[in-house]
Amino acid sequence: MARPRIVIVGAGFAGHQAARTLSRTARGRARITLVNPTDYFLYAPLLPEVATGVLEPRRIAVPLAGSLPGVELVLGQARRVDVKGRQVSVTDPEGREHELGYDRLILSVGSVNKLLPVPGITEHAHGFRGLPEALYLRDHITRQLELADTAEDPAERAARSTFVVVGAGYTGTEVAAHGVLYTADLARRLPRLRREEPPRWLLLDVAERVLPELDPRLSRTAANVLTDRGVRLRLGTSVAEATADGVRLTDGSSVPTRSLIWCVGVRPDPLVDELGLPTERGRLLVDEHLAVPGCPGVFACGDAAAVPDPNRPGEYTPMTAQHAVRQGRLAARNVAASCGQGAMRPYRHRELGFAVDLGGPDAAADPLHIPLAGAAAKAVTRGYHLASLPSNRARVAADWLLGALVPRQTVQLGLVRGSVVPLENTSPETPVLPRSPGDG
Template sequence: MRYGEATVTVVDPRSYMTYQPFLPEVAAGSISPRHVVVPLRRVLPKAEVLTGRVTTIDQDRKVAVVTPLVGEAYELPFDYLVIALGAVSRTFPIPGLAEQGIGMKGVEEGIGLRNHVLEQLDKAESTTDENVRRKALTFVFVGGGFAGAETIGEVEDMARDAAKYYSTIKREDMRFILVDAADKILPEVGPKLGTWGKEHLESRGIEIYLSTSMDSCVDGHVVLKNGLEVDSNTIVWTAGVKPNPALARYGLPLGPRGHVDTAPTLQVQGSDYIWAAGDNAQVPDVAARKAGVENAWCPPNAQHALRQAKVLGDNVVSGMRGFPQKEYAHSNKGAVAGLGLHKGVAMIVMGKMKIKLKGRLAWYMHRGYHGMAMPTWNRKIRVFADWTLGMFLKREVVALGALETPREEFYEAAKPAPAPAAAAAPAEKAKAS
């Protein structure tokens, strides 16, 4: 846009953007957590960034109600609106899941999972109770898509390395379990690579149970539909995503699964001043429909979100200036997944030809694609620097569990000490007399 043509305001409860495909590597310690987040105020110097949440939208008055981190809510007028809230973890009413489950949608969860897993090794090393030890060394992952398969592959890799520094723990003492309700894992890369990925994970000692689900996990007691019962302190939930539930309060047309219903131009159906893209949008897959696939929608992945953003930006400016809107059309370029250090699968689509790779070469494709897709050169360089250092230095296996409660030690030091028994004795004696 021209200078002074418009004011762009971004409202987000976090002051940074997270590149989610790197969360498994954050959990494994391959990338520093700070390097997979992009500070909004730094990369959007010409925009107004407000840290808060949009609670309601009045389309008639063109006003959004913003609830900031502190203080009272206020109204924010707009001429054009972009809805890009993304997605949240899709959960089910499983007993114990809310209390025991660990998600993988934010960098905080990636850090927390890493600290939690390493802390379980510390617990297992320090206890003499065999039941406590077994529960600490059992890790259950629910969901066999990209997030689940990549996370269990990376975390198993990290735990295998970490076990070398414990005198009483070996990889054989740990139990990794992957559960999925579908009959295959990694469906995004096709059945052959999915089968290879399953066989590869199983060769590393990971138990995989397909066509089953978790019935309950109260107090860490995991009960699967197939009858298997185990006790575990670590239950990672990666069984899909759903659109941000806040969309239901905005009065926008929604699809059957809660996504904002958009036209191929990314304009919200029935509106000429509201656009949506990414995981919270139901965008027609124009390329697939031209190929004869009816009711095809763009999948919620980084490949589409990055490209939709560019079309959306152009269309917003075109809408301001009265020019025609451009349809979003993108053919699938394939998919890549990392399953730990030097291990991965990749399917590259080149026209009508599909190139399928596995092992180290696929792992290079995975890192290369996502490394270049990472926003800003600042973060690209930092991520590649982390990977380069990892080639020469050993993996860090330090658990910083105290990060979750950083004030606990200071609180214990600063709270008033109880009165000494000797000082309390005279008062008690006087009361008795």
């Protein structure tokens, strides 16, 4: 009998874990195909350390070809899924479109930047979802301070030295915590800025505390670290309008700045809506086995799927990496079971706690719901990341060790040409960067 073809769409946390599991358990029994726009799995929790020069970018980019034996990689973006005809339409990096047939399908397309109807956001805000955006942001921050150092106008110098982060969840909190250390380090090396006030960072959120989704004790730890470093917390506040010269806030005040960093959150990939299937807040509804009702052979997991939460009846699991990894593993096992290998299992999980890296010696963590701060939390956080990384552990640990012994490099890589990469044109899957002066 012909081997069934299993197609996995998306190599984020859920898709990569599904592919790894099938590579180990179904290799030789099935033809496994992974569709992804890039040839790597991105370990996104360490993006703030890439953006601030702590880690080299390839440390958190795990090659798909080398880490998934027996899995065929198809580079491209899935544009349409025909669940009746069992076909996936894929556009490759050069714009050519072709069809992939499947017997079983795992949809793990992940999420994209969450945009709000705020004037000027798509034109003037920097997203923070992928490697290109992290590298671009590092260049942008470095350039702004170097230009500020040579600016004769005090107002221009202040605007270029001001950085506004919108969203005080995981990403925004970590970006602000790492970013203020990076700019303080760089400013000390610039002759004019070293004699003035340190660069200013603002963290905005409509919530009343940072990390509103976590235990209040972790929120207090993070808030204390941020305020001790000089980050201004503007809670209960967001952006009403963005321009090239600054932002107007919902409380009526204005902040002159050239740097607006958008970390408001994520939404499921638009491919989910195009399926025409039942959704919950943009996420594809699935049953307890991660199967899509009414679509034989189709499973979904990760940010793209609304998975019933057995610990909270009537609710769905949040969009976190912990859930995505577990769901990817279960989706692979249930797909194998649907092909006659093993039995279907429902989704179950036990919360292990959370970890937030705040840069330098600081972190906030609650492993097994035991709140930690300072060095203990830092050790837990870095240990968790090393354990979760599929590869490159030694290189990441080496970068951390070097970072503790030698100063970080604060140079531009030549990615910045214009003033901004429009937020609407960027995502972790399909990055669009401005051409650098050397591109001809």
